[in-house]
Amino acid sequence: MSSAPDSPRAAAPSNFIRAIVDEDLRVGKYAERRWAGEPGPADLHRDALPDPAAIRTRFPPEPNGYLHIGHAKSICLNFGLARDYGGRCHLRFDDTNPEKEEQEYVDSIVDAVRWLGFEWRDEQEDNLYYASDYFDGLYRMAEWLVEAGHAYVDSQTAEQVRETRGTLTEPGRDSPYRNRSPQENLRLLREMRDGRHAEGTHVLRAKIDMRSPNLNLRDPALYRIRFASHHRTGDKWCIYPMYDYAHPIEDALENITHSICTLEFEDHRPLYDWLLERLADGGFFTRPLPQQIEFARLNLTYTVTSKRKLQQLVEFGLVDGWDDPRMPTLVGLRRRGYTPEAIQLFAERTGVSKANSWIDMGALEQALRDDLEGKASRAIAVLDPLKLVLTNWPAERIEPCEAPVHPQRPELGRRRFPFARELWIEREDFAEQPPKGFFRMFPGNRVRLRYGYVVECTGFEKDADGRITEVRAEVLEDSKSGTPGSDAYKVKGNLHWVAAHAAVDAEVRLYDRLFDQPHPDAGGRDYREALNGDSKRVVRAMLEPSLAGTPPEARYQFERHGYFVADRVDSKPGSPVFNRVVTLKDSWGGGR
Template sequence: MTDRKNEHVPAANFIRNIVEADLAAGKHASRRWAGRPGPAAVQAEAPLDAAKIRTRFPPEPNGYLHFGHAKSICLNFGLAEQFGGRCHLRFDDTNPEKEEQEYVDSIIDAVKWLGFHWQDGVEDNLYHASDYFDWMVQFAESLIETGHAYVDSQSAEEMRANRGTLTQPGKDSPYRNRSVAENQDLFRRMQAGEFADGAHILRAKIDMASPNINLRDPAIFRIRHATHHRTGDKFCVYPMYTFAHPIEDALENITHSICTLEFEDQRPFYDWLLERLADAGLLLRPLPHQYEFSRLNLTYVVLSKRKLIQLVEEKHVEGWDDPRLPTLVGARRRGYTAEGFRLLMERIGVTKSDSLIDYSVLEECMRETLNESAERRIAVLDPLKLIITNYPEGQSEECHAPNHPLKPELGKRAMPFSRELWIEREDFMEEPVKGYHRLYPGNMARLRYGFVVKCTGCEKDAAGNVTAVLCEYLPDSKSGTPGADNYKVKGNLHWVSAAHAYAAEVRLYDRLFKVANPGGRRGGDPEELERDFLDDINPNSKVVIGAQLEPALKDAKAEERFQFERHGYFVADRVDSKAGAPVFNRAVTLKDSWGHGAK
């Protein structure tokens, strides 16, 4: 990837170009919209659609959204925003055995968190595919009536055997030429619940010799005796996704149906189905058109639903909102920003070419947005006591630090200064290495926002470990006073007052996997070797420490983000933080620590 830092020109987006051309040509200008989804009978007398385009984000509510979904969300909602259109949030709940309300709620929450909305004072475009089941049955009956669908009674094994291969045509089902009347009767009885699951299936009647296997009489309705989380037991036949998806788009007046590349081979059936239904007078033209783009592929993560489920169920992570998981709920808990995701999607663009995006690109987008928004605070993550031997015991005073160096309007905050402070353990060396400018006996350094101190020695325990650093301060060297300019020192240390510090749990999160392609083959692997992605889990992906924080952080509210100076960007955990007792998660370090083989 090229370095696009501080570059604000959007990357290539071929779908944006298509939309612009369609609008210039007036391709969708004749669409009508009754203010709600519906077939031709609902839309025919309605006014022209005020939305110039309509897109949709159609998740199946059977899991938590991941980073790949964020690309689709940003693309669909973003195009609607840019071109004066509407984007619908539609739950594709056609599978009664998998959907749960828990997932519906989490998806709604994730889309809102990313900053997108489907409702305003004019329209509310939240829909469910299950709302259209009656119309889908009606459309299936129309296909039967016009000779474009039939009830097949083969077993699943027989259908599979007769389907053919990529090089061999399929064979017609022995039930393919049933009469319209017989097919109508069987389909009605399927709906009435007379048959067991799998006894019959309704198929489109297209071409068993088609070179596109998806056109070899695809299944469109199957029997499922299962309770649906919204429609209950009203239905015992359910549409297949490839049948439901184009119909949902058409009922909702979608102009640009945007999918990932694996649906490209399904587009001929998408078009075939909508044309048949329009010919029957059930849908109005112009019809929706499907476009495909490459999905998001990132290094150091797995986005496979199967692998994510395995990580959760086998407790390699601590639930779907674990900050190490590439789920949106996990990213939010980690402290990633919605703005960062939107910036990433703008930077990588939209193409039809598969490419692998380095995880550092995502992290850099997070750093950029957090650098703009996060106020600064002081945290000592590996505390070592510093004692200022010439500062009066029991006394304290205020030092002042800017809340945000790029935003002076945010003002400054007071930080208490006292005789005993916490500093980072790495900021003291009894025997310094060459080029070390922090504290060592005889050296001077500035306590950031405070005073210059001179190290006079240290205290040790019986094992020889340093337990405290001893210093003297220069009273006329306080930052912000005229005397501060009299001292030129190279070391600049951060600190917190020991008497006032907030002792907190801090979780240092890092990448969940230690290699770019978890479970992938590596150079030199024997041909027979199959790697397990679980073996590539980073054992240091979560380190929990006790830290000493400046007292202002004790009042941090859940999801408040800060830059801990010198360390990175952190967030008050949205689950475990309590009023007056926040727990902090590291979102991202200040600099990329994974580049050039650093890890």
């Protein structure tokens, strides 16, 4: 889904961010903006054509990990706004921290955003950017701030900076280096840039107000010394900008109109505005400037989204990697079998708010069910096979049966599979001594084999350990589904099955929630204590023959069992491996 201006889209639910955008467009707040076709300061855009985008938003991940479901909401919000309002959404990598960033994460983020259905490139523009592309300009602006008296080089130790910062109830104290002359500050900044000082000896700080009630305005750091190689710029730089310095400037360089972030950055907005106003005074940017808007982040039950904790899950071997289908990462959700449409539907249903709240995992799972219900082909799988022998059915007789590919979509046609003397049924569908209300197979009872015949159970066999190894039954010849008179048989049990000679023997991974507690790390608890021991179970299943050639990522509803997907890594045509995506009904409604 491109965010090009002419992309058709049904009206989206309103929220406070859309109300802001609606008002900005109504009054023409950004109507006079110009766009040179690439990011840059005011001089670059001054003589350019009017900006073709009504608004510009951005999704600015730091490439230091894999995106998770919380990022997906931000992606859907930012790209969705641009799409719906005839704008553009930029994908920008905030790669200002050289010690944590890797190309592996850049590639995974690009893949994840595109998988979700969004695009930053069209016929007119390619809006993929890196903060590191702006390092030269960021540094020039830092020098201007120093010369204008808005920034200074502080030579306190990190501990001294902490001690003089103050607290929420006590004001901070000025650094003894706060009143250095602009000339001296500029000399020190250039020496920092040239690698003449060790890490931790100096830091460039904004000169704002050490007594401000907002701690973010107490002379925040703008640049620090780091002798670290950057994944894109190599060893060119040994000073790197802080996020709070780089982020607003990047927005302004890219002509961003609405800079949308989560609520933890609300207290940073005064710094965002202070910095851009000073740089606009210096001629770097024209007004109106980008505006930061905060919304509540997605808090989902039965999971953790902390990068540190997700990293631990992988490093401690508690999951099978970043793309483990139980992980909340987008690569994990994709491998689990989630669809982009389901995630977009979930993001739309949960809405946008200024108030933090918890969303139950069941809401995400239900969005997936609602999406797959209309699109997933049906199939039969026996997950715990038990042999059923039809004693009055000749061994050489093979009879075709058929069923709809999708019961509500006749245009998809019908699928065919054989009926034979030996079948596989679910072990749980037979009881030697049935409990009250059990209508499936037991000695003397009749059941219908779905899409096939009514059979009557005549006996069973056990092994030396007392385990049922085989069930026997007789077929009622005039009871085949769809034939005249077959509805004369009134039975309550309806079992699914596959013919033993044609069944596809496959590995099926039965996934469930990774944690069995809604808030795994609540109250400082070790989240690992809440791991669900039943979150993964691997079985050998018998599948209907049409599934033998299933390509990776093909999704099905296995009748009675839930929705399943051919694993995108391990499944191969001729040797399928299926993952359970989600059960047909929510089994966690009241917790466990």
